[in-house]
Amino acid sequence: MEQTVTGARRIVDCDVHPLIKSVSALKPYFSKEWADFFVPSSVGQSSTNGFVFARARDRYPHPNTTYRLDALPPAGGPAGSDPAFVVQDLIEPFGITTALLLPQEHYGVIRFASSAAAAAFERANNEYLIDHWLEADRRFALALTVSEHDPKAAAESIRALGHRNGVVGVQLLINKSMLGSLVFDPIYEAAQEMGLAIVSHQNGSEGCYSYSQVPAGGAPRFYGERHSVLPQIGAANVVDMIMSGVFERFPELKVVMVEWGFSWLGSLMSRADYLWHKNRSAAPHLKRQPSEYLVEHFKFATQPLDEASGIREFEAMFGIPGLDRMLLFSSDYPHYDTDAPDVILGKIPEQMKDAVYWRNAVESFGPKIFRQ
Amino acid sequence: MPIDCCRFAGVKKFEDLFPLMPGDWRRHFDRYEWTGAVDLASNHIRVSDRFSHEPLSVFDPMSLDMEALVLPHQGLIVNGWSDLIAAGVFLDALNDYALEHWASQKSRVVHVVNPHDPAGSAERIGRCAGDRRIAAITIPLMPTMLGSVSWDPVFRAATEAGLPVVIHFSGVEGSYAGAPPLAGAPHTNPLSRHILMPHLAESNVASMIFEGAFYRFPTLQVLFAGFGFKWLPSLLRRLDQEWRNFRSDMPWVKDKPSAKVVDHIWASTYPVGEAHNPEIWLGEFSEPLLRRVVFASNAPFDGDPFTQVIDTLGQEWAQRLADNGSAFAHPALRREVAA
Numbered sequence: 001m002e003q004t005v006t007g008a009r010r011i012v013d014c015d016v017h018p019l020i021k022s023v024s025a026l027k028p029y030f031s032k033e034w035a036d037f038f039v040p041s042s043v044g045q046s047s048t049n050g051f052v053f054a055r056a057r058d059r060y061p062h063p064n065t066t067y068r069l070d071a072l073p074p075a076g077g078p079a080g081s082d083p084a085f086v087v088q089d090l091i092e093p094f095g096i097t098t099a100l101l102l103p104q105e106h107y108g109v110i111r112f113a114s115s116a117a118a119a120a121f122e123r124a125n126n127e128y129l130i131d132h133w134l135e136a137d138r139r140f141a142l143a144l145t146v147s148e149h150d151p152k153a154a155a156e157s158i159r160a161l162g163h164r165n166g167v168v169g170v171q172l173l174i175n176k177s178m179l180g181s182l183v184f185d186p187i188y189e190a191a192q193e194m195g196l197a198i199v200s201h202q203n204g205s206e207g208c209y210s211y212s213q214v215p216a217g218g219a220p221r222f223y224g225e226r227h228s229v230l231p232q233i234g235a236a237n238v239v240d241m242i243m244s245g246v247f248e249r250f251p252e253l254k255v256v257m258v259e260w261g262f263s264w265l266g267s268l269m270s271r272a273d274y275l276w277h278k279n280r281s282a283a284p285h286l287k288r289q290p291s292e293y294l295v296e297h298f299k300f301a302t303q304p305l306d307e308a309s310g311i312r313e314f315e316a317m318f319g320i321p322g323l324d325r326m327l328l329f330s331s332d333y334p335h336y337d338t339d340a341p342d343v344i345l346g347k348i349p350e351q352m353k354d355a356v357y358w359r360n361a362v363e364s365f366g367p368k369i370f371r372q
Numbered sequence: 373m374p375i376d377c378c379r380f381a382g383v384k385k386f387e388d389l390f391p392l393m394p395g396d397w398r399r400h401f402d403r404y405e406w407t408g409a410v411d412l413a414s415n416h417i418r419v420s421d422r423f424s425h426e427p428l429s430v431f432d433p434m435s436l437d438m439e440a441l442v443l444p445h446q447g448l449i450v451n452g453w454s455d456l457i458a459a460g461v462f463l464d465a466l467n468d469y470a471l472e473h474w475a476s477q478k479s480r481v482v483h484v485v486n487p488h489d490p491a492g493s494a495e496r497i498g499r500c501a502g503d504r505r506i507a508a509i510t511i512p513l514m515p516t517m518l519g520s521v522s523w524d525p526v527f528r529a530a531t532e533a534g535l536p537v538v539i540h541f542s543g544v545e546g547s548y549a550g551a552p553p554l555a556g557a558p559h560t561n562p563l564s565r566h567i568l569m570p571h572l573a574e575s576n577v578a579s580m581i582f583e584g585a586f587y588r589f590p591t592l593q594v595l596f597a598g599f600g601f602k603w604l605p606s607l608l609r610r611l612d613q614e615w616r617n618f619r620s621d622m623p624w625v626k627d628k629p630s631a632k633v634v635d636h637i638w639a640s641t642y643p644v645g646e647a648h649n650p651e652i653w654l655g656e657f658s659e660p661l662l663r664r665v666v667f668a669s670n671a672p673f674d675g676d677p678f679t680q681v682i683d684t685l686g687q688e689w690a691q692r693l694a695d696n697g698s699a700f701a702h703p704a705l706r707r708e709v710a711a
Contacts, residue, residue, distance in 0.1 A: 011666055019609045032567040063618050063620065063621035083389075089492070093588040119525070131604050133660060177557060178556050178557050178558070178559055178560055180559075180560040182561055213556045214553050214555070214557075215518050215555050215571070215572035215575055216545075216546075216552065216553060216554050216555040216568070216572045216574070217515075217552045217571070217574075217575030217576055217579070218514070218515040218516060218517040218575065218579075219515070219517075220517075220575070220578065220579065221579070221583070222621065222622070224582060224614045224618035224621055224622060225578055225614075225622075226605075227614055228578045228610050228611050229555075229571075229574060229578050230554035231610070232556075232575070233555050233556055235568070235571070236554065236555040236556030236564070236568050238561070238568050239559075239564045239568060240564050243559075243560065243561035243563050243567075244560040244561050244564075255645070263606040263609065264603065264606040264607075265568070266602065266652070266653055267600070267602035267603045267606065267646070270602065270646045270647070270648070271567055271570070271600060271602070271643075273564060273646075274643065274645040274646040275567055275643075276563060278645075278674075279563055282563045283563045287691045302612065306606065306609040306610070307609060307612070307613060309630075312655045313605065313656050315655055316652070316654070316656040317605075317656060318592070318653025319652060319655070320652075321652065329580070336615065347474070365562040
């Protein structure tokens with residue numbers, strides 16, 4: 001193999017989005033009833049952008065396209081729908097050892113009113129990706145996707161599919177309930193039992209629907225304004241998990257936060273610790289200060305990497321206490337704001353490179369993140 | 373000499389406001405469930421009934437050891453009220469009471485705007501523009517964020533009067549129907565709500581920047597008090613990147629957001645306890661951004677004395693906070709007013 005632009009280190013890219021070319025591809029994975037339900041009358045048989053979508057595009061329309069035009073497969077279909085082209089376009093040129101697949105069509109499940117339909121769709125989509133992506137190349141890994149529609153069904157699905165080669169995590173969609181809620185305990189229990197990390201990624205529904213989680217303050221007016229405050233929702237769920245004692249109930253649970261940013265961690269951790277020390281009895285589940293849970297249980301993906309104004313700010317940004325244990329690399333391929341692996345990995349401070357490139361991924365997902 | 377850019381004062385009994393209310397309204401408010409709720413209104417960190425305070429002491433404006441902006445914090449709670457008309461009557465009485473009892477040579481009052489009536493509030497600001505006892509206005513936070521043109525009458529009146537804006541949470545945000553939400557959904561722990569309050573400031577900064585408020589009001593100055601200040605660098609990097617990615621979608625935003633922030637936005641030191649070990653985070657702050665941090669004691673609630681702030685941040689902050697406080701407050705404190 002030719003020398004890649006990112007050098008010889010192993011690299012785990014924790015945010016790559018696969019799509020399905022057409023909803024009819026899922027037909028073999030549905031019962032007849034669910035095939036009749038989804039395939040003839042789904043929200044769209046196919047599109048350049050996936051056939052179900054979480055964001056209300058008439059509420060927060062994206063100014064351009066959400067995907068890279070140069071990531072459209074030459075053979076047709078949406079960006080991210082051709083495993084061979086993802087290998088050719090991302091994995092080979094940048095020497096990606098493992099690309100963690102965070103399927104995007106699942107995000108549309110947020111809008112499903114029916115818990116049974118959500119469970120059927122998630123199960124079919126997960127099985128499709130196992131067969132068509134994990135089988136296609138050992139450099140793909142998958143986070144099974146589940147939602148809070150039916151936590152019991154989600155837990156069953158995690159136990160049924162969690163042992164498959166290449167399955168390393170559980171992508172848990174953020175919807176109505178904060179992740180600290182007891183509603184999620186069946187999911188956390190199954191994930192911990194199967195040794196699978198919980199992965200949380202923006203799903204696009206945030207701030208869109210009457211039941212969605214929202215950024216603070218009120219409704220942002222347009223896409224860019226909304227996008228600038230979305231990390232708050234990730235931060236809020238991090239705090240909620242810690243304060244509600246999730247990690248006392250599930251001490252082995254690992255959580256990977258993707259595309260929520262990370263440079264707000266410094267201010268959040270010091271504020272959480274300070275207020276907890278002043279009001280310990282207000283969070284009776286905690287046995288340690290919040291930042292200790294955070295560093296031990298959470299990882300945060302790099303994309304979109306903040307652009308510091310100079311070396312002083314850059315060094316301070318990477319000087320957040322414990323960040324060397326929490327940061328993972330992610331590209332967000334094939335989306336419009338993909339962080340090019342060679343550029344981003346080149347910026348990581350030398351002393352953190354091994355951790356960010358792959359070691360922290362192993363800590364979250366285990367050695368199975370590298371498939372033989 | 374530093375300036376305390378945000379401390380609080382409140383009435384011990386709501387009945388103290390009755391003489392300042394029209395007679396019919398006095399009868400309306402004279403009910404146990406309202407007068408008895410003064411403890412709720414006085415709970416400055418009202419993120420949950422879990423957090424409470426000792427009963428308020430009477431504020432003595434002559435007792436201050438430095439100039440201070442005094443915010444009648446009980447007025448902020450109208451962002452959780454359902455009766456928008458009554459809110460206006462209450463705020464009129466509270467604002468009048470504050471001028472009469474809490475203003476002095478050292479203490480100047482922050483006028484509480486009725487957020488349910490921006491036009492009427494603008495008229496009131498215009499009427500008191502010449503009153504040197506007033507040094508700023510405050511707007512209780514509403515789900516209509518501060519960048520919205522809905523607030524233009526208030527900002528127009530404030531800038532014409534030479535008054536800055538002080539923003540502080542009331543504590544019912546994310547809790548009461550009709551008040552602004554906190555990030556996420558209802559939280560599973562009251563401490564979470566307290567920890568996440570700075571997001572309210574972040575969202576309103578983003579709103580004002582991206583919705584062009586500072587182009588409409590080039591002299592507008594806004595202090596977010598009580599939210600801390602360490603959240604600023606991360607937010608500014610994000611705003612700049614979004615602007616760079618989507619500036620064609622917001623052609624009215626001509627300047628890099630961080631450049632507008634350091635011209636118009638201020639943050640306060642309280643609670644300084646979250647800003648210990650400045651050697652860790654100081655590098656994230658540019659010099660212009662450091663010039664936007666002012667001292668706020670948060671007294672009498674769990675306040676940060678100035679000496680404690682300097683002990684935490686370092687001696688070099690003493691002059692910085694004095695200079696910053698002057699830059700923020702002196703234009704209003706020293707403004708010329710018609711006789």
